[in-house]
Amino acid sequence: MRISAMWLVCTSVSLCAHLSSTLSAKLYHSISQTHFGISENALISSETRSYAESLLKRRDSPGLSLAAVRRDSSEPSGWRHEFASFGIAKAGGSPVTPDSVFAIASNSKLFLAVSNGLLIHNNSLSDLQGRRLNWQTKMKDLIPGWSLMDKDAEVGSTIQDLLSHRTGMPKHEFSYKLKDGLLDNMISTFRYLRPSAEFRETFQYNNMMYSVLSYLPHILLNQSYSSYVSEHIFGPLNMAASTFSIAQAERSGCFVDGFQYDLVDTSNGKRGIKKPTLPFFMRPGDEEIMDGPGGVLTSARDLVMWASMLLNEGKHPYTNASIVPNKVIEHLAHGRSVSDGGKPGFPELGPKVYGAGQFRFSYRGREIVEHGGSVPGYKTKIARLPNDNLAIISMSNDENGYYLAESIKWRVIDDVLGLEKIDWSRRYEKVWNNTLEKAQKHTPRPKHPNVPKASLVSLANHSFGHPTYGNLKPCFVPGSALPLLEDSLSLPERSHCANFLALPPTQRLLAETDLTSPTFLIPHEVGFATHLLLRHFNGNVFNLTVVWTNWAVREQHRFKHELPGLYSSQDQSFEGDQGDLITRWPETFEVEWVDNSEGEYGLAFRGGFWGKEGPDSSSPGGTGRDGAEVWFGKVKKE
Structure with a gap:
């Protein structure tokens, strides 16, 4: 289903328009607006809008919210704010508007960094604490229970190190237990997570460190991070739609549905069926751990105020009241880590450096400060060109919408600055196709694989644990092939496995899985x-696929079947599908089942499972526990 693109600058036929308060309407009436056409010097030109429409159609993408900001002395307010909205916000067909609320994911990191800057420059707080907080304040002096496996990083890590992703810690993103809810619980287990680089050796993106920094308002002021940002940023900028509360966003009626691709399998070239992620992938009460690295829910209308403040040296764009000290804005944009190995991806781009919640680089001689965002079903980009007084906000509700949002961002920049236009979409299509081709080039399983050194009965009869990641209880999948020397009748029936394997999403997943090798499925809710999903490869090595489904939460909240009439013409329903989603992580990892004479017994996860990056990071190498990125040892008592 496709709704034609609309140019929406002020009014909206939807409920979402009411989020623009009466105060906002009275105080900011001088915003540049166009109701009946597109002016010749528009920031989002007719050509750009046509380009965006064509990309959404070509990619069969659900929706996009676009905004552009520029300081303009010819305007009564001194600013131009323009919006363009495309496609659908919800599975039922309601259109995207400037008031549609998106999960901006990692674009939330700059809100966290700014909040840290406000705490650092709070003189009253310094007087109260009896000490001066600064960017070099060490975490060991701030965070109760702070402990890392690398003692140099534990002792030396500062606020700035965590903001600039240089602690040596890889992502470890399959360890986040959102439902545990408490940051101090998560922080207390950091010492069990293996680093992949020396302290300050390289840039390694890590969401958990932004979670840690969101704990500072609680420690210093006994105030939650979300309320601190609401008080000091959302409120002063009149960002009325902005929140960290999933319940509040859902009640507003403006929260867009993020679309993902059911049963996608990049390793086999299968795109999957486009479906809305209903409900949102996190639920109310799960927000605390993700608030700092990716919890902001907001609209294009609110974000133009945020972007204008950043361009205006920390001052409110209309009142010039100070919101954030300019020294904080400048500090956060100053590059301290080199990302992407210092190698630009295209000739027009300069090397990227990372400050705090922002990358900084050049584009065709123009300086850009920006960040992207990605959570299931949402892809966002917020970029500003400080020397050109220009900012662009591009938000997609498509899991595959990253390159779409990027391409349209570049088109606005080229158009506004009068640069020769580059068809970034075609470039990104080549990158995407190369990625898909690479994903399908995997080493085939040997025709006559070696059997594991120990019986699979043993693997199916034990649990394995990691202090941070939790416990794993493998369930053997009946019907998957066993070595000739084993009999499925000898495999134990674990108490939880029969029910787990009989669940509808499990059955749907296994129906799409090659079961010609011994296969285990393990519950792991993070x-x-x-x-x-573990599938035997050779010897004691298994291939690992990480799977996510929203079936359980849909059952809990009684969501109904949404398939009929909501998807594109090539999509089709199939037996057993009740509207739930099953997605596979695009990378395949490796698990070694270790059972040796030296007393080691467990599962060694490797092959990139921990999420390391950068040319100066390194994998453990070798086999067994010493070669594990993450080690799950045998649990002695269950």
């Missing part, structure tokens, strides 16, 4: 996963 932020970005619900299942781990």
